[in-house]
Amino acid sequence: MPTSVQNCLSKKVTMKSYRKELMMRIPGRRAFVNITPDVERAVAESGVREGLVLVNPMHITASVFINDDEYGLHQDYDRWLEQIAPHAPIGQYRHNDTGEDNADAHIKRQIMGREVVVAITNGRLDFGTWEQIFYGEFDGGRPKRVLIKIIGN
Numbered sequence: 001m002p003t004s005v006q007n008c009l010s011k012k013v014t015m016k017s018y019r020k021e022l023m024m025r026i027p028g029r030r031a032f033v034n035i036t037p038d039v040e041r042a043v044a045e046s047g048v049r050e051g052l053v054l055v056n057p058m059h060i061t062a063s064v065f066i067n068d069d070e071y072g073l074h075q076d077y078d079r080w081l082e083q084i085a086p087h088a089p090i091g092q093y094r095h096n097d098t099g100e101d102n103a104d105a106h107i108k109r110q111i112m113g114r115e116v117v118v119a120i121t122n123g124r125l126d127f128g129t130w131e132q133i134f135y136g137e138f139d140g141g142r143p144k145r146v147l148i149k150i151i152g153n
Contacts, residue, residue, distance in 0.1 A: 018046035018150040021058075026140030029087070030108075032074045033135045035064075035146065039118075040125060042148045049123045051152015056115030058147055061105035061139035063112035069132045081108045081138075105139035112136050120152055 020042045022035060039055055055064045067073065085107035090096045093103030116133060119126040125133075135146055 013153060015151060015153055016046060016048050020148045022146040024135055024144045024146055026137040029140050030078060031137045034069050034132050035135050036132045039133050039148055043120055043150060046150040048120055048150050048152035051120045051150060052117055053120055054115055054117050054149045055133055056147050058145040061102055061109055062144055063109045063136035064115050065112050065134055065136060066116050066131050068130045102139040108138040
């Protein structure tokens with residue numbers, strides 16, 4: 001058995017768990033919001049020094065993803081997503097037969113992903129160069145929640 005595993009088994013290791021929700025309200029239909037500072041604050045509040053943080057929107061028309069905080073890139077994402085899944089005409093989507101108008105938002109969320117998991121090392125997000133966490137909104141105009149769940153010690 002590796003020494004590190006033996007050390008953990010011989011010591012009582014207490015895992016912490018911390019949960020926080022962010023409230024988001026995007027006035028327009030689509031936007032990308034850098035939520036890295038919010039996640040960093042939650043990590044500090046949690047007291048976790050070594051562990052993992054999961055960040056996900058609690059809505060099926062929004063996304064959380066990691067990339068560069070560069071405005072041109074965000075414009076490229078927006079244009080590209082609108083080409084793949086244009087909002088209009090809304091009649092092109094069977095989902096919208098229910099009276100909804102957000103089928104494109106569901107597709108955009110599927111493309112951009114549901115959540116991210118980031119390592120916490122020495123009490124900080126363990127990112128690569130230029131990495132930041134973003135909330136992607138594809139059907140804005142109403143309050144939405146983002147879950148931050150942290151586990152570790």
